[in-house]
Amino acid sequence: MKYSEILEANNELEKSLRGKEKYNITVLSNIVTYQLNEILEYCLRKENINANVQSGNYNNIPQDSNEFKDSNLMIIFWELSDIIDGLYYKANTMSDNEVDSLVLQIKSAIDFVLMNLRDTPLILFNKFSSLLFNHRNIKSNNIDKICKELNAHLGQIALPNVILIDIDKVIAETSIEKSVDFRYYYSSKVLYTVDFYRNYAEFVKPIILSANGKTKKVLIFDCDNTLWKGILGEDGFDGIEMSHTTDKGAIFQEVQYLALELNKRGGILGLCSKNNPQDVDKVITQHPDMVIRDKHIATKRVNWNDKVSNLKEIAKELNIGLDSLVFVEDSSFEVNYVREQLPQVTVLQVPEQLHQYREMLRDHMALFYVISESEEDAKRSEMYKAQKWRESEQSKFRNLEDYLESLDLQITLYVDNISFVPRISQLTQKTNQFNLTTKRCTEMDIKNYIESDSHKVFAFEAKDKYGSYGLTGLCIVKLDRKLSTAEVDTLLMSCRVIGRNIEYAFFNFIIDYLNKLGMKTVNAEYRKSSKNIQVENLYENLGFHLILRNEGVKNYALKLIDYKPQKSDYIGVIHEKKS
Numbered sequence: 001m002k003y004s005e006i007l008e009a010n011n012e013l014e015k016s017l018r019g020k021e022k023y024n025i026t027v028l029s030n031i032v033t034y035q036l037n038e039i040l041e042y043c044l045r046k047e048n049i050n051a052n053v054q055s056g057n058y059n060n061i062p063q064d065s066n067e068f069k070d071s072n073l074m075i076i077f078w079e080l081s082d083i084i085d086g087l088y089y090k091a092n093t094m095s096d097n098e099v100d101s102l103v104l105q106i107k108s109a110i111d112f113v114l115m116n117l118r119d120t121p122l123i124l125f126n127k128f129s130s131l132l133f134n135h136r137n138i139k140s141n142n143i144d145k146i147c148k149e150l151n152a153h154l155g156q157i158a159l160p161n162v163i164l165i166d167i168d169k170v171i172a173e174t175s176i177e178k179s180v181d182f183r184y185y186y187s188s189k190v191l192y193t194v195d196f197y198r199n200y201a202e203f204v205k206p207i208i209l210s211a212n213g214k215t216k217k218v219l220i221f222d223c224d225n226t227l228w229k230g231i232l233g234e235d236g237f238d239g240i241e242m243s244h245t246t247d248k249g250a251i252f253q254e255v256q257y258l259a260l261e262l263n264k265r266g267g268i269l270g271l272c273s274k275n276n277p278q279d280v281d282k283v284i285t286q287h288p289d290m291v292i293r294d295k296h297i298a299t300k301r302v303n304w305n306d307k308v309s310n311l312k313e314i315a316k317e318l319n320i321g322l323d324s325l326v327f328v329e330d331s332s333f334e335v336n337y338v339r340e341q342l343p344q345v346t347v348l349q350v351p352e353q354l355h356q357y358r359e360m361l362r363d364h365m366a367l368f369y370v371i372s373e374s375e376e377d378a379k380r381s382e383m384y385k386a387q388k389w390r391e392s393e394q395s396k397f398r399n400l401e402d403y404l405e406s407l408d409l410q411i412t413l414y415v416d417n418i419s420f421v422p423r424i425s426q427l428t429q430k431t432n433q434f435n436l437t438t439k440r441c442t443e444m445d446i447k448n449y450i451e452s453d454s455h456k457v458f459a460f461e462a463k464d465k466y467g468s469y470g471l472t473g474l475c476i477v478k479l480d481r482k483l484s485t486a487e488v489d490t491l492l493m494s495c496r497v498i499g500r501n502i503e504y505a506f507f508n509f510i511i512d513y514l515n516k517l518g519m520k521t522v523n524a525e526y527r528k529s530s531k532n533i534q535v536e537n538l539y540e541n542l543g544f545h546l547i548l549r550n551e552g553v554k555n556y557a558l559k560l561i562d563y564k565p566q567k568s569d570y571i572g573v574i575h576e577k578k579s
Helices: 003-016 034-045 061-067 087-093 096-116 142-157 167-174 182-188 194-211 247-264 277-286 307-318 332-341 354-368 375-394 400-406 418-430 443-451 502-516
Strands: 023-029 051-055 073-077 122-126 162-165 218-221 268-274 297-303 325-329 346-349 410-415 455-464 467-480 485-493 521-527 545-550 553-559 572-575
Touching: 003 034, 023 034, 023 061, 034 051, 034 194, 061 096, 073 194, 087 142, 096 142, 122 194, 142 162, 162 194, 167 194, 194 354, 218 247, 218 297, 218 307, 247 268, 247 354, 268 307, 277 297, 297 307, 307 325, 307 332, 325 332, 325 354, 332 346, 346 354, 410 502, 418 443, 418 455, 418 467, 418 485, 443 455, 455 502, 467 502, 485 502, 502 572
Parallel strands: 023 051, 023 073, 073 122, 122 162, 218 268, 218 325, 268 297, 325 346, 410 572, 485 521
Antiparallel strands: 410 455, 455 467, 467 485, 521 553, 545 553
16 A cells, blocks of 8 residues: 555554543654654554554654653664764764763663653563664674664563564565665654554564454364475375475475464464364374374364354363464355455465465464563463363263362462563453453553552462363452552453353452451452453443443442452362462
């Protein structure tokens, strides 16, 4: 799209998102970056994020870092070329002492800016780059030295709310020639081109999607010509290719390793294939070239049913939305059918030029990007397999209560436990169904809440006789100690523990804790989203009184003296003291 077309499309998207809460982004820079604003807005508004992007004052980063610190997101373009006028051509005539003095001065300014932004939820700080002005120099010089020392400093001092952006990757994607137009740089300090900003917006988009709870969770493959070359039913066990020893097989082996890498980071792998299940199982368990094994696959639909129905079943089985699925398919018929019937599902088609397949998949791995990674990510497949055992056992019981009692459920409760910050932040970014307000928090947000006297962060781990569910519940409560009033800011549980009445045991503990703090009243809010309808009446079930209802929002209050604990005798409760 031309820049003028982006502007026009962005205006239309703005109209369609009116009334939706804004996500405020500020760009601080020592160059002119106004073109990025509309491009980034358009890029995010297409994803149903009501982005509002503004620029700070030109070349005023330290001062503006304090003025705009309340933004949801801060993006910093601090270009070496303009730290002092003409640095890119003056640096190599400077003495070592002059270079050291300049580096010390910039480090001090960086420290000041990041101190001002310590409570900003998320900061994207572009790493310093010498590439545009120095790419033809064979030997390292002062520009390289300055760049290296400043980036090392950033790596040492960066707080949890700071993500360093390797801008050289964006320049490489765009090419140096197309990244900069010196006509505009010399006349008005507009260093980067529209092409560069398009690629920059796409590069950082997965980070912003993650911060807004829009990360993909499940990568599903059709088997034939997606995990291996060939059709199993026709070419047979020995005729399919996925070995590095053949040119086509090497492509599919790389694809499998990419999927394994994603699985290691917490992505869920699944199969949805029209095939004989016993034939596919044999390949997974016995084929010497198969890299993905049964232990990596959380869900399978290998049958002759239509793929739309199978994908719906997979989403239901995993208790996630269809928009969390990415489906890889080679057949144009199947691709178009799924896209038409399930537009929420992201469908990737294997390219006709097979050598492009691995690159296509690599390009889309960013869909699964998560800001916060936790130790539980690597165990996710095991947790979903344990869930299958639970579901298979449930059919043996007369009613749900008997089944729940048989599980030997146990929850361990934590208050203000700093060691869980990454996982707690991840829960806010990924949980949609059992989430009363769908507020998203960065690690810095959670850290600030834990260290604040005005908040309490409650969390729980759950396990049963089949295994651990991990850290799966969160409640953030804001305290007004003068008025003896508490307010539930965030209340959520992972889909893995929905339907076990754990929320009642959790809330019993929270109310008891607030009582001990001297709180008299608890206020709460439910904000309707496209996915959390199942918890619309949770606060009524907990005994809260509805005091105000607006469009999509319900406000509640509860006097603690009136709270009646819900019975959940089959759930064991352990309280771990603050660590």
